[in-house]
Amino acid sequence: MIESDIMSLIQANFMSGALMRTVPVNIILPVDKLAFPGAVSKEITAYKTLYLLHGIFGNYTDWVSGTNIQRWAEERDLAVVMPSGDNMFYVDQKESLNYYGEFIGRELVELTRRAFPLSRRREDTFIAGLSMGGYGAIRNGLKYHDTFGCIAGLSSAMIVYGLEARTNDTPNLIERKDFAERIFGNLARAKDSDMNPKWLVEKLREQQAEIPKMYLACGTEDSLLQANREMRDYLRGAGVNVTYEEGPGGHEWDFWNRYIKKVIDWLPLEEDSKAGINSGNVGV
Numbered sequence: 001m002i003e004s005d006i007m008s009l010i011q012a013n014f015m016s017g018a019l020m021r022t023v024p025v026n027i028i029l030p031v032d033k034l035a036f037p038g039a040v041s042k043e044i045t046a047y048k049t050l051y052l053l054h055g056i057f058g059n060y061t062d063w064v065s066g067t068n069i070q071r072w073a074e075e076r077d078l079a080v081v082m083p084s085g086d087n088m089f090y091v092d093q094k095e096s097l098n099y100y101g102e103f104i105g106r107e108l109v110e111l112t113r114r115a116f117p118l119s120r121r122r123e124d125t126f127i128a129g130l131s132m133g134g135y136g137a138i139r140n141g142l143k144y145h146d147t148f149g150c151i152a153g154l155s156s157a158m159i160v161y162g163l164e165a166r167t168n169d170t171p172n173l174i175e176r177k178d179f180a181e182r183i184f185g186n187l188a189r190a191k192d193s194d195m196n197p198k199w200l201v202e203k204l205r206e207q208q209a210e211i212p213k214m215y216l217a218c219g220t221e222d223s224l225l226q227a228n229r230e231m232r233d234y235l236r237g238a239g240v241n242v243t244y245e246e247g248p249g250g251h252e253w254d255f256w257n258r259y260i261k262k263v264i265d266w267l268p269l270e271e272d273s274k275a276g277i278n279s280g281n282v283g284v
């Protein structure tokens with residue numbers, strides 16, 4: 001089922017074989033621009049696409065309600081696909097038959113390409129996210145490196161390191177051992193598996209595979225700052241093409257709103273052509 005709103009914001013419900021259920025997805029598809037006689041127009045047959053992942057406790061509506069992503073995507077003729085990932089960190093959980101990584105990295109890409117005019121080129125296909133979604137974007141962008149040309153993570157929850165030391169002596173759900181086991185399985189083995197982005201990078205280097213370009217950013221008041229700095233240092237040491245930025249802010253939407261704009265500016269997109277107008281234009 002597909003429902004559309006103004007400015008080509010589309011809500012779709014896709015039946016997922018990887019998750020064995022229907023998954024809601026928001027899609028920004030900038031196809032509704034009007035060109036008056038004599039005005040600049042541009043025809044796009046296949047849109048560059050950003051797969052954009054939400055954080056823990058969120059859903060497919062977060063990015064549209066929390067940021068100006070819709071406006072910025074429209075300006076740059078960028079399609080944006082925003083699925084619901086529950087609280088599962090976008091990894092495969094074989095015991096419960098929830099293959100979130102498979103869904104994000106392969107199935108969702110193919111479903112949306114069949115349903116909408118999206119480019120099938122690797123260099124036109126990107127993945128990004130915040131917090132849990134930042135981790136999911138990094139992990140799945142590396143695992144499915146043949147699909148994604150660029151990866152971006154904002155305030156990425158790089159929590160896979162040190163999982164085996166967790167206990168259940170805390171009331172904070174996301175810091176508990178039993179929560180981590182539900183997501184990552186055997187915690188002692190997680191760091192030596194495809195749930196560990198560093199492990200994935202090493203495998204790609206061994207294969208001499210092309211590693212996607214990466215962008216990382218974190219707020220200077222964010223509790224995840226040190227983990228993101230450590231990831232930056234590792235990637236640079238491994239020879240990965242990574243852009244890293246920090247700025248004022250914590251683990252909050254004000255920061256993510258500013259930096260998703262920086263992500264869009266970093267992506268290999270055309271400059272705003274000013275071709276056509278939509279309902280966001282005023283003073284025509």
